[in-house]
Amino acid sequence: MVIAHLEVSSWRGISIGAVHWYCELIVEDGTDTKYIKMVRPLTAKEVAVMNKERRERGYTGHHSVGEATEGFITEQEAIKAGIDFFSAHYKGVLFDSGHTSCSAWKKVIIWQPQFAPSVNKMNTIADIFQGFNGYECEKKNMKLVEKLDGRWYKLYVKLQKLCKTNV
Numbered sequence: 001m002v003i004a005h006l007e008v009s010s011w012r013g014i015s016i017g018a019v020h021w022y023c024e025l026i027v028e029d030g031t032d033t034k035y036i037k038m039v040r041p042l043t044a045k046e047v048a049v050m051n052k053e054r055r056e057r058g059y060t061g062h063h064s065v066g067e068a069t070e071g072f073i074t075e076q077e078a079i080k081a082g083i084d085f086f087s088a089h090y091k092g093v094l095f096d097s098g099h100t101s102c103s104a105w106k107k108v109i110i111w112q113p114q115f116a117p118s119v120n121k122m123n124t125i126a127d128i129f130q131g132f133n134g135y136e137c138e139k140k141n142m143k144l145v146e147k148l149d150g151r152w153y154k155l156y157v158k159l160q161k162l163c164k165t166n167v
Contacts, residue, residue: 001092001112001163002029006082008075008097020071023078023097025086030164038081039068086110092163093119104129104152115162118155125152 004027010020023038042050044065051062072078079097086094087110094110107126108119129148132138137145 001166002027002090003093003095003160003163004028004086004090005095005102005106006079006086006097006109008078008082010075020073021075021078022070023072023082025082027090028160036085037070038072038078038085039070040072040077040081041066042069083110093159102153102156103134104149105134112166114166115159118159118162122152122155122159125155 004025007024007026009022009024025034025036025038027034027036042063042065046069047063047065047067054060054062072081082097083094091112093108093112093115095106096109104122104126107123108115111119125148129145129152132141132145132148134149135142135145
């Protein structure tokens with residue numbers, strides 16, 4: 001069994017004209033870490049627009065319908081692709097997207113039934129942690145936030161061990 005993290009990103013709001021969302025699964029299988037970029041096929045409408053833009057800019061070559069692209073139109077499509085891929089290829093635990101760090105920001109979105117006690121505790125801690133806005137919290141709440149993050153991480157280590165023993 002594996003532990004995986006679903007990382008979703010976009011240049012929207014950062015780069016002018018950015019329109020896509022990207023999804024990558026980071027899979028820890030106990031001996032190795034795999035980085036798997038999700039892809040989808042280009043539609044006929046997308047290909048027509050892209051090829052027109054290429055011609056207008058003087059580029060040769062063209063895109064084809066069905067050609068793989070890493071860019072998803074919506075965040076939900078990117079997340080669904082990652083969840084579907086994980087579910088089809090792995091068993092274990094999948095953490096949500098959002099933050100690349102391994103902290104109480106992350107919630108578990110897919111897990112095996114035997115992991116439910118640990119996962120339920122982790123997700124409860126994540127809700128509380130996020131409610132305080134994590135390490136961006138008011139100074140008076142910092143000790144509590146640090147304690148929550150520590151408890152969450154201990155459960156994460158426990159999940160790692162459970163995944164190794166439930167191969």
